[in-house]
Amino acid sequence: MSENARSTDIILAGVGGQGAVLASKLLARAAMGRGLPVKTAETIGMAQRGGSVFSHVRLGEGAVSPLIGRGRADAIVAFEPAEAVRQLSFLRPEGMVVTSDAPVVPVSAATGGPAYDLPVIMSYLRERVGEKNLAVVDAAAAQAALGTARALNVVLLGAAARGGALGPVTLDDLAAAVRATVSPRFLDLDLRALSIGPANWGQSPNSSKLGTVPN
Amino acid sequence: MHREFLMGNEAMAVGALAAGVNVVAGYPGTPSTEVLEAVAGRRGEGVYVEWSVNEKAALEVAAGAAYAGARALVTMKQVGLNVASDPLMSLSYIGVKGGMVVLVADDPGPISSQTEQDTRTFAAYAKLPILDPSSPTEAYAMMGEAFDLSEELGCPVIVRPTTRVDHGYEDVEVADPEEWRVNEPEGFVRDPSRWVIFPALSVRAHAAIERRDAELAKRFSSYARNTVAQTAGPDAVPRLGIATHGISATYVAENLSEKDDVRVLRVATPHPFPEPLAADFLDGLDEVLCVEELDPVIERALVATCGRRGLTVKICGKLTGDIQPSGENTVESVGRAIDAFLGREVADEPAPAGSSPRAVSQPRSGEDCLSTEKNPPAPPTLPIRPPVLCAGCPHRASFYAVKRAMRGRKTLFCGDIGCYTLGNAAPLDMVDTCLCMGAGINIAQGVTHVEPDTVAFAFVGDSTFFASGITGVVNAFYNQANMTLVVLDNSTTAMTGHQPHPGTGRTMMGQVVEKVSIERVLLAIGLTVVETVDPLDHERAVETVRRVADEPGVKAIIFRSPCVVLARPKATSVVDVEKCVGCQRCVRELGCPALVPDSATGRVRIDSAQCTGCTLCEQICPTHAISGGERL
Numbered sequence: 001m002s003e004n005a006r007s008t009d010i011i012l013a014g015v016g017g018q019g020a021v022l023a024s025k026l027l028a029r030a031a032m033g034r035g036l037p038v039k040t041a042e043t044i045g046m047a048q049r050g051g052s053v054f055s056h057v058r059l060g061e062g063a064v065s066p067l068i069g070r071g072r073a074d075a076i077v078a079f080e081p082a083e084a085v086r087q088l089s090f091l092r093p094e095g096m097v098v099t100s101d102a103p104v105v106p107v108s109a110a111t112g113g114p115a116y117d118l119p120v121i122m123s124y125l126r127e128r129v130g131e132k133n134l135a136v137v138d139a140a141a142a143q144a145a146l147g148t149a150r151a152l153n154v155v156l157l158g159a160a161a162r163g164g165a166l167g168p169v170t171l172d173d174l175a176a177a178v179r180a181t182v183s184p185r186f187l188d189l190d191l192r193a194l195s196i197g198p199a200n201w202g203q204s205p206n207s208s209k210l211g212t213v214p215n
Numbered sequence: 216m217h218r219e220f221l222m223g224n225e226a227m228a229v230g231a232l233a234a235g236v237n238v239v240a241g242y243p244g245t246p247s248t249e250v251l252e253a254v255a256g257r258r259g260e261g262v263y264v265e266w267s268v269n270e271k272a273a274l275e276v277a278a279g280a281a282y283a284g285a286r287a288l289v290t291m292k293q294v295g296l297n298v299a300s301d302p303l304m305s306l307s308y309i310g311v312k313g314g315m316v317v318l319v320a321d322d323p324g325p326i327s328s329q330t331e332q333d334t335r336t337f338a339a340y341a342k343l344p345i346l347d348p349s350s351p352t353e354a355y356a357m358m359g360e361a362f363d364l365s366e367e368l369g370c371p372v373i374v375r376p377t378t379r380v381d382h383g384y385e386d387v388e389v390a391d392p393e394e395w396r397v398n399e400p401e402g403f404v405r406d407p408s409r410w411v412i413f414p415a416l417s418v419r420a421h422a423a424i425e426r427r428d429a430e431l432a433k434r435f436s437s438y439a440r441n442t443v444a445q446t447a448g449p450d451a452v453p454r455l456g457i458a459t460h461g462i463s464a465t466y467v468a469e470n471l472s473e474k475d476d477v478r479v480l481r482v483a484t485p486h487p488f489p490e491p492l493a494a495d496f497l498d499g500l501d502e503v504l505c506v507e508e509l510d511p512v513i514e515r516a517l518v519a520t521c522g523r524r525g526l527t528v529k530i531c532g533k534l535t536g537d538i539q540p541s542g543e544n545t546v547e548s549v550g551r552a553i554d555a556f557l558g559r560e561v562a563d564e565p566a567p568a569g570s571s572p573r574a575v576s577q578p579r580s581g582e583d584c585l586s587t588e589k590n591p592p593a594p595p596t597l598p599i600r601p602p603v604l605c606a607g608c609p610h611r612a613s614f615y616a617v618k619r620a621m622r623g624r625k626t627l628f629c630g631d632i633g634c635y636t637l638g639n640a641a642p643l644d645m646v647d648t649c650l651c652m653g654a655g656i657n658i659a660q661g662v663t664h665v666e667p668d669t670v671a672f673a674f675v676g677d678s679t680f681f682a683s684g685i686t687g688v689v690n691a692f693y694n695q696a697n698m699t700l701v702v703l704d705n706s707t708t709a710m711t712g713h714q715p716h717p718g719t720g721r722t723m724m725g726q727v728v729e730k731v732s733i734e735r736v737l738l739a740i741g742l743t744v745v746e747t748v749d750p751l752d753h754e755r756a757v758e759t760v761r762r763v764a765d766e767p768g769v770k771a772i773i774f775r776s777p778c779v780v781l782a783r784p785k786a787t788s789v790v791d792v793e794k795c796v797g798c799q800r801c802v803r804e805l806g807c808p809a810l811v812p813d814s815a816t817g818r819v820r821i822d823s824a825q826c827t828g829c830t831l832c833e834q835i836c837p838t839h840a841i842s843g844g845e846r847l
Contacts, residue, residue, distance in 0.1 A: 069469065069546030106600045115814075
């Protein structure tokens with residue numbers, strides 16, 4: 001089966017304002033650069049005000065609907081661990097998860113709503129996804145390395161591509177999309193962001209392409 | 216032609232421009248807003264675009280343009296159509312000369328709306344043709360088809376995307392600007408027998424509409440986007456059929472393969488319903504499942520088709536409980552319904568009973584597909600993330616000032632439509648009612664006629680004030696109400712993405728214009744107490760509320776402070792850990808997302824990435840532990 005005859009289905013999850021929609025556009029452009037048709041569905045509107053947001057990104061001829069069915073996503077790229085767990089029911093068996101380790105604690109957790117229990121959330125992720133299919137991005141280390149928290153979305157996508165979580169989309173495709181879309185001011189930053197984060201995970205040969213990303 | 220990665224709303228904007236649209240008007244509302252914004256961003260010299268004060272005004276502007284032979288587009292969300300319904304119902308009888316497309320975005324779920332009304336039903340009520348796209352690509356093409364049809368029939372045509380088409384992105388093949396049609400309007404030709412509605416005209420028009428719709432039902436049966444297909448090929452003789460539409464058609468396609476033996480009807484023109492095509496579809500079938508979102512429009516039409524033609528086909532769907540009666544469909548909700556309908560082995564998943572309309576964005580705990588285990592471990596309790604007012608939002612300060620000023624008194628706080636509806640959340644809890652655009656003012660009035668001892672407030676945003684608040688103030692003033700109008704003026708239409716309005720002094724054509732002054736409007740109505748105050752000046756705001764609320768009659772406070780999403784913070788606040796005693800008064804009373812309590816010490820930290828330096832927490836901290844902010 002050619003890569004065009006099926007679909008690669010990826011969910012990007014986060015909290016309003018974290019850049020999930022921007023990341024889905026970058027991923028879509030990377031896939032289009034490889035000649036794949038793309039469909040995405042976004043959360044726009046009321047949910048943006050600090051709410052949970054998601055993007056469904058579907059790559060390939062096999063995608064008809066913009067939404068991914070439950071249990072059918074190949075990968076989840078999460079900007080925030082609790083949001084990874086919230087979307088977990090969409091992941092297929094053996095699906096892959098890349099998540100930032102930095103929680104965004106909502107107001108509700110301080111004003112009587114359910115608490116944010118990070119250790120429990122992380123151990124649940126590890127247990128359900130399995131170490132092999134899970135990459136945890138150290139957000140603080142990424143911020144220290146890049147000098148800003150702005151490029152976390154690119155770090156996550158880079159880590160996902162390296163683990164093979166983005167199907168046919170490679171680091172090179174992402175780098176090309178970054179070059180085509182990012183303003184010169186942030187270009188170097190975003191290209192560097194692609195090259196940090198977990199490398200030795202997943203099942204993909206893409207990790208060998210790390211060296212092709214300019215630093 | 217070229218390929219572009221476009222949001223459905225952008226694709227429809229380009230479709231309108233490619234069809235030679237001359238005039239575009241609308242009022243912002245999720246999920247429709249980006250259509251007009253994309254027109255404004257991509258339009259050529261000759262295209263006029265405006266954000267109107269409300270949907271009724273927008274539709275009338277478009278109608279006037281179409282009277283003069285222009286191609287006109289009007290955009291709105293589904294509840295906006297209620298506002299525009301008065302001119303639209305009559306326009307259906309009067310008709311247009313230039314092509315006119317009424318783009319109405321429906322919101323199954325609902326995700327960002329008050330109602331789950333179905334514009335397909337509205338189209339039948341208004342007796343207007345309606346097109347129902349399934350994808351951004353199709354929505355793009357339908358815009359041109361709708362303009363052609365409108366011009367040919369001499370009536371407005373409705374195009375009705377839903378949220379997943381509006382906000383879905385796709386790589387779409389679109390015309391280059393050089394390929395766009397150029398439409399030179401003839402101008403308005405005076406003819407009172409055509410443009411002035413009187414009962415005699417309406418008698419003739421109604422009869423002509425009914426004849427036209429009967430003809431369109433036949434004609435739409437050969438419209439290429441109304442389709443009948445068979446999963447097992449054209450030679451199969453299936454006994455089961457599925458009828459669907461819009462985005463649900465893609466969910467149906469995701470859940471069928473050539474191994475199934477089903478005939479599928481896809482209806483792109485729910486009104487006039489393509490009955491001859493539907494009869495062909497029904498021929499030889501025993502049973503049909505109608506997979507629809509919102510109203511059972513196709514289901515009812517098929518039941519009627521069977522009745523009229525004496526067909527014995529069982530029609531299932533929402534009315535028989537086989538499809539969820541409300542809420543948004545999903546790939547899996549449709550999959551479960553099709554599994555049951557075809558008698559396929561049902562996946563080991565929880566029953567759809569009580570399935571949440573928000574199932575897509577908020578999967579329920581326990582629905583875990585990662586393993587085939589019967590009882591996977593229960594997921595941990597997750598924090599909940601209801602939408603909240605942004606850190607530093609001036610609305611928080613306004614609500615908090617009124618709350619403090621009125622502590623201990625019998626009060627009523629009527630809210631309205633906008634970001635400030637979020638003032639309902641804990642810990643502010645300052646929205647007692649919210650109905651529809653502008654309603655809060657006269658609801659406050661109505662309650663006080665029953666309970667005169669209640670101190671009544673109506674909160675309304677600046678854009679909502681212009682959209683439909685002014686008539687409410689006139690009514691309350693004229694009828695001697697006793698209430699306080701609170702205008703939350705952040706000088707933008709924030710909730711839908713910061714559109715300009717009459718108070719901003721900017722138009723969508725890029726002009727800088729005279730601002731319409733809210734104060735002067737209120738003074739002109741006759742109010743004598745109209746006070747403008749910065750809500751972030753907390754003590755002064757509280758004092759103003761106390762004083763104004765005790766004045767007789769209708770009086771107004773304008774809380775003016777810019778939306779923090781647009782303004783750049785000057786300096787952020789910091790907590791002096793030596794002074795913070797961990798009382799968490801700031802967290803408990805304000806609920807600002809930038810205030811983060813430490814679970815171990817109880818002391819509060821300020822998230823500098825979110826803080827805008829509004830200083831509200833600085834002003835209420837009992838130990839003066841917070842400082843460094845600077846008000847905008």
